[in-house]
Amino acid sequence: MQNAGFPAFCLILFHRTIVWMKYKMILAYDGTSFGGWQSQHNSNSIQGSVEQALSTCLRMPVSITGAGRTDAGVHARAQVAHFCLDLPTDLLRLKTSLNGLLPSQIRILSLESVPDEFHARYSAVSKTYHYHLHLDPVPSPFKRCYSWHVKKNLDLDRMRSAAADLIGRHDFTSFTNESRGNEQKNKVRTLHRLDFVEEIGGIRLEFEGDGFLYKMVRNITGTLIEIGTGKLSSIPLILAVLDRKSAGPAAPPQGLFLHRIVY
Amino acid sequence: MQNAGFPAFCLILFHRTIVWMKYKMILAYDGTSFGGWQSQHNSNSIQGSVEQALSTCLRMPVSITGAGRTDAGVHARAQVAHFCLDLPTDLLRLKTSLNGLLPSQIRILSLESVPDEFHARYSAVSKTYHYHLHLDPVPSPFKRCYSWHVKKNLDLDRMRSAAADLIGRHDFTSFTNESRGNEQKNKVRTLHRLDFVEEIGGIRLEFEGDGFLYKMVRNITGTLIEIGTGKLSSIPLILAVLDRKSAGPAAPPQGLFLHRIVY
Numbered sequence: 001m002q003n004a005g006f007p008a009f010c011l012i013l014f015h016r017t018i019v020w021m022k023y024k025m026i027l028a029y030d031g032t033s034f035g036g037w038q039s040q041h042n043s044n045s046i047q048g049s050v051e052q053a054l055s056t057c058l059r060m061p062v063s064i065t066g067a068g069r070t071d072a073g074v075h076a077r078a079q080v081a082h083f084c085l086d087l088p089t090d091l092l093r094l095k096t097s098l099n100g101l102l103p104s105q106i107r108i109l110s111l112e113s114v115p116d117e118f119h120a121r122y123s124a125v126s127k128t129y130h131y132h133l134h135l136d137p138v139p140s141p142f143k144r145c146y147s148w149h150v151k152k153n154l155d156l157d158r159m160r161s162a163a164a165d166l167i168g169r170h171d172f173t174s175f176t177n178e179s180r181g182n183e184q185k186n187k188v189r190t191l192h193r194l195d196f197v198e199e200i201g202g203i204r205l206e207f208e209g210d211g212f213l214y215k216m217v218r219n220i221t222g223t224l225i226e227i228g229t230g231k232l233s234s235i236p237l238i239l240a241v242l243d244r245k246s247a248g249p250a251a252p253p254q255g256l257f258l259h260r261i262v263y
Numbered sequence: 264m265q266n267a268g269f270p271a272f273c274l275i276l277f278h279r280t281i282v283w284m285k286y287k288m289i290l291a292y293d294g295t296s297f298g299g300w301q302s303q304h305n306s307n308s309i310q311g312s313v314e315q316a317l318s319t320c321l322r323m324p325v326s327i328t329g330a331g332r333t334d335a336g337v338h339a340r341a342q343v344a345h346f347c348l349d350l351p352t353d354l355l356r357l358k359t360s361l362n363g364l365l366p367s368q369i370r371i372l373s374l375e376s377v378p379d380e381f382h383a384r385y386s387a388v389s390k391t392y393h394y395h396l397h398l399d400p401v402p403s404p405f406k407r408c409y410s411w412h413v414k415k416n417l418d419l420d421r422m423r424s425a426a427a428d429l430i431g432r433h434d435f436t437s438f439t440n441e442s443r444g445n446e447q448k449n450k451v452r453t454l455h456r457l458d459f460v461e462e463i464g465g466i467r468l469e470f471e472g473d474g475f476l477y478k479m480v481r482n483i484t485g486t487l488i489e490i491g492t493g494k495l496s497s498i499p500l501i502l503a504v505l506d507r508k509s510a511g512p513a514a515p516p517q518g519l520f521l522h523r524i525v526y
Contacts (some may be wrong), residue, residue, distance in 0.1 A: 006515075030404040075405070104407045141293040142338070144367045146405070 031107035053101040073253030127262040131205040148255035154228035165235035173242040176213035292340030295370040345383040394468040408428040411518035417491035428498035436505040439476035486511035
């Protein structure tokens with residue numbers, strides 16, 4: 001009986017290895033009422049909400065890996081995550097079921113199978129973040145959760161010129177809060193572009209780079225505002241000293257959108 | 264003593280008559296979490312919030328009169344209200360104080376003194392409402408409170424043609440829910456334009472007219488959707504029967520914005 005059972009057990013293992021599948025998910029979320037992508041201190045998280053909906057739909061525990069963690073209050077127009085299943089699934093039906101279960105602040109935009117080598121975080125070639133500055137004298141009620149209302153008079157030419165000094169390959173230690181336990185981490189990143197785009201009631205800063213350190217976009221935005229008001233001046237100096245204290249404070253989370261990830 | 268006091272009392276009355284002032288206020292609000300412009304059933308109202316802030320700032324009870332009542336969940340980019348004070352006031356300081364006291368969902372955009380003949384409701388020459396239809400296959404989390412997500416396939420040409428039949432001077436009885444106790448009210452209004460404007464993720468219906476009956480914009484929008492899906496067809500017939508039951512259901516409140524009032 002034992003001899004007869006062995007080949008059958010091998011066959012089951014073999015079969016399960018073949019149908020192991022990896023899936024890529026693109027999702028949008030309004031981060032206003034969430035504790036961020038990854039939950040901390042028992043706050044409700046985007047990742048947790050999606051994992052719960054997936055687990056309910058598929059009747060098994062499912063973990064997802066996001067391209068990057070967004071903080072509490074930060075939004076995403078196209079966050080990417082991957083997950084693995086050991087059985088094939090009807091993706092169109094799964095997407096519809098997930099969107100039916102998820103709160104209306106989170107929506108799965110697409111779901112597709114990807115090769116096993118794909119990794120939402122490590123396969124990313126570039127990421128684009130948008131930061132919305134609201135500059136009207138009276139803040140619009142409709143922008144309160146989706147922009148930073150800056151009352152001060154800003155010298156936009158100074159800010160554009162400072163932004164140009166950030167383009168290229170730099171050690172961005174001065175612009176990250178990653179120091180805690182991460183002193184050895186390579187903090188060199190390439191910022192491909194930092195564009196100022198006029199929009200109704202303000203300006204959108206478009207950041208595109210090969211990767212971003214923790215709070216890097218918000219710290220750069222906060223620093224550019226300090227440069228716009230004349231409190232700070234030299235980006236090359238701030239970059240050179242490799243010290244977070246040399247840069248400006250972080251811009252608030254609600255103005256930040258993870259806009260696009262390229263693979 | 265009585266004779267000497269009489270002229271002094273008259274002088275005070277005379278003085279108070281001279282400085283009686285009327286003020287016009289333009290305000291924007293996100294109606295998502297409010298029970299409408301005017302409170303009902305003890306829900307929190309826009310009018311109540313503004314009156315409370317005004318009364319706090321001016322240390323006396325102040326009532327405001329709005330150009331029109333918006334329902335729960337309906338928004339305004341430029342609602343107009345007037346109020347009267349029997350003393351002059353620093354309008355710039357008052358605007359700043361009000362915006363400091365009001366919740367961030369409500370903002371006073373401007374405050375100016377107006378002639379005594381001005382009335383926020385009766386002096387209005389035209390009003391413009393926008394209704395936002397969201398037509399993407401998956402609803403955006405950022406539009407959930409500011410549009411109506413319509414999943415059905417719509418024949419937009421049919422809808423545009425039907426909209427053209429609404430332009431002009433008509434009895435809009437079929438498109439209002441005002442019947443309760445208002446049977447004698449004149450329900451003839453002039454719709455100057457009803458434009459379809461493409462925007463990201465959908466279409467904006469722009470209604471401009473000399474005045475709008477209760478729920479008229481939402482009832483017209485709901486009817487146009489029924490025409491777009493083929494459930495209803497003839498606007499002239501719906502107008503002619505003067506019966507609310509002949510038109511389609513009201514579109515939900517969150518897609519509606521009071522956009523502009525001309526005096």
